[in-house]
Amino acid sequence: MTQAITVEALTVTFGSFIAIQDLSFHAGYGHVRGLIGPNGAGKTTLLDVLTGKSRPQRGRVLLDGVTDLARLTEVERVLAGIGRKFQKPSVFEALTVWENLDLALRLHRRSLLREVLADAGAKRAAIDSVLATIGLAALSEKPAGVLSHGQKQWLEIGMVLVQEPKVLLLDEPVAGMSDEETAHTATLVQSLRAPGRAIVVVEHDMDFVEQVADEITVLHEGRTLFEGSMAAARDDSRVIEVYIGR
Amino acid sequence: MKIFEGASLVTAVLLALLLVLLPVLGLQFLPGLGLPIYAVNVAGQVMCFALLAMSVDLMWGGAGVLSLGHGLFFAFGGYLCSMHLLRTAYAATHVLPDFLLFMGHGGFPAWWAFADTAPVTLLAVLLLPALLAFGFGFVSFRSRVNGVYFSIISQALTYTAMLLMFRNDTGFGGNNGMTGFHSIAGLSAGGVGAGVLLAETATASVLAALLAGRVLLASRFGRLLAAIRDDEPRLRFLGYETLWLKLAAWCASAAVAALAGALYVPQVGIINPSLLDPSLSLEIAVWVAIGGRGGLVGAILGAVLVNLAKFWLSAAAPDLWPFVLSLLVLLVVLVLPNGLLDLRNRSRAWLGELARTPPPRLRRRAAR
Numbered sequence A: 001m002t003q004a005i006t007v008e009a010l011t012v013t014f015g016s017f018i019a020i021q022d023l024s025f026h027a028g029y030g031h032v033r034g035l036i037g038p039n040g041a042g043k044t045t046l047l048d049v050l051t052g053k054s055r056p057q058r059g060r061v062l063l064d065g066v067t068d069l070a071r072l073t074e075v076e077r078v079l080a081g082i083g084r085k086f087q088k089p090s091v092f093e094a095l096t097v098w099e100n101l102d103l104a105l106r107l108h109r110r111s112l113l114r115e116v117l118a119d120a121g122a123k124r125a126a127i128d129s130v131l132a133t134i135g136l137a138a139l140s141e142k143p144a145g146v147l148s149h150g151q152k153q154w155l156e157i158g159m160v161l162v163q164e165p166k167v168l169l170l171d172e173p174v175a176g177m178s179d180e181e182t183a184h185t186a187t188l189v190q191s192l193r194a195p196g197r198a199i200v201v202v203e204h205d206m207d208f209v210e211q212v213a214d215e216i217t218v219l220h221e222g223r224t225l226f227e228g229s230m231a232a233a234r235d236d237s238r239v240i241e242v243y244i245g246r
Numbered sequence B: 001m002k003i004f005e006g007a008s009l010v011t012a013v014l015l016a017l018l019l020v021l022l023p024v025l026g027l028q029f030l031p032g033l034g035l036p037i038y039a040v041n042v043a044g045q046v047m048c049f050a051l052l053a054m055s056v057d058l059m060w061g062g063a064g065v066l067s068l069g070h071g072l073f074f075a076f077g078g079y080l081c082s083m084h085l086l087r088t089a090y091a092a093t094h095v096l097p098d099f100l101l102f103m104g105h106g107g108f109p110a111w112w113a114f115a116d117t118a119p120v121t122l123l124a125v126l127l128l129p130a131l132l133a134f135g136f137g138f139v140s141f142r143s144r145v146n147g148v149y150f151s152i153i154s155q156a157l158t159y160t161a162m163l164l165m166f167r168n169d170t171g172f173g174g175n176n177g178m179t180g181f182h183s184i185a186g187l188s189a190g191g192v193g194a195g196v197l198l199a200e201t202a203t204a205s206v207l208a209a210l211l212a213g214r215v216l217l218a219s220r221f222g223r224l225l226a227a228i229r230d231d232e233p234r235l236r237f238l239g240y241e242t243l244w245l246k247l248a249a250w251c252a253s254a255a256v257a258a259l260a261g262a263l264y265v266p267q268v269g270i271i272n273p274s275l276l277d278p279s280l281s282l283e284i285a286v287w288v289a290i291g292g293r294g295g296l297v298g299a300i301l302g303a304v305l306v307n308l309a310k311f312w313l314s315a316a317a318p319d320l321w322p323f324v325l326s327l328l329v330l331l332v333v334l335v336l337p338n339g340l341l342d343l344r345n346r347s348r349a350w351l352g353e354l355a356r357t358p359p360p361r362l363r364r365r366a367a368r
Helices: A043-051 A074-080 A097-104 A112-117 A120-134 A149-161 A179-192 A206-212 A230-235 A237-244 B006-026 B037-063 B071-093 B098-102 B110-116 B118-142 B147-166 B192-218 B220-236 B242-268 B278-291 B297-316 B321-335 B342-356 B360-367
Strands: A003-014 A017-028 A032-036 A058-063 A082-085 A167-171 A198-202 A215-220 A223-228
Touching (some): A017 A032, A032 A043, A032 A206, A043 A082, A043 A167, A043 A198, A074 A082, A074 B220, A082 A149, A097 A149, A120 A149, A149 A167, A149 A179, A179 A198, A179 A206, A206 A230, A223 A237, A230 A237, B006 B192, B006 B297, B037 B220, B037 B242, B071 B110, B071 B147, B071 B242, B071 B278, B118 B147, B118 B242, B220 B242
Parallel strands (some): A032 A215, A082 A167, A167 A198
Antiparallel strands (some): A003 A017, A003 A058
């Protein structure tokens, strides 16, 4: 398996608080990796480091084993193929579903001016295909602000998806969703699997993670507690101790 | 956003109408039916304020960035224009402005020569304040100074500029400012012809800015600004360097404000640092808040209504004006969160509610 993301000996501190300590982590192409752990384990911080929102004190983060992400700005990382869905649904509420996707799809990644002037028609096919994937085709002309919580989550996944990212980071994609919405999201994430894409899912919903992830990493207090399959994690005494509970 | 729907269409038609009426009535073409030059002048000044309000709304309603320092760009444009007017006055009369004589100067500083011709001055009005805006905006936006912090810094910058211009040594008349304009585009300053010309130009500028601004806001650029307003980090994590988008809008906004100032100063015949007083910059935001943010129409509406009320009341009952303005602000904040433009939607909702709520007697019976 080719590694898309390689994290080596990563340490992140905020003042005296150690959020991540000496962490190693991998996400491979064609795979879905689940990232679980109690609150404060460092899951979101790890995503923040990958996207450039936080800076590590020590350690390296590589894309494709060669590109040192520390050298890239937040925007450059996106253009290099790292897409992220935030924990809180983050869509542009004043714009329609279509307009949200139109902004998300970049035809001219190197020129803002050409992007602003780009022909909307050239984006039609790609947007239509993503609308079908996320199941919001019928709502494409509705303002994103009127969507339900679940629909906003799907729209945001679609906005990241339309950029065809190599690395797709999903931060709590089913938080606050009904069972039906969660099931739909699981199917959606399964369908996003591609040979040229690594997916990392941060989630508290264990059943959801078990459904979508090939392997999981359990974080605890900024360190890796366990790596392997979900079934093995459920039997692991340390994981039970800190996370699942007896 | 549609370029022309309801309110924006009505506003554009009214502006076009004003464009026709100003010369007809101002120059007394129709016997017995005319406007005194005072009224033409008020209309012209109000149009300058409308233009100024639009420049603030482009940033505030468009991108969610509230400037409380647009008086800076307004005054910058005004100072540039008055430099041009003093140079032309000197060319005609060969009398130096008082402030230069008091300073013991025998003539204009050599670099003032750029303001000799109107086209170069206009170019300076459109470029120099935008350049200042670029410098200030670049530093602020790159450091991700947002929200109230940006508003406060923009106001501090304007205040600094006011202190600078108060000094006589700065060379622009200090406290007294600059006055003594002789002619405007060949028409004698303060005359009917010049008054009508300026009011016409200001009105035409408002109409053009409304058109251009609405086209801009309806374009993908406008949608990107709206995205910045809604969730700037999200847009950044879609791969947009929001710094450049904000800077582009910010500089355009400054240029429009400067144009408004350049058209305003010849109408009042004087410029002094009072335009840089933070209270003016705050008032602009009040106009926009009262009118309604986001579509440029509300900015025009707010600026026109508030300033007409101000012209009338500050003559009729000068003590009352601050109370009326405060009351208006309170009313808008409490009842119409997005200004007078909300009135249409709100009144429809209120009427609907009234129709649905049965009269008290019926309600009591239903409760039993």
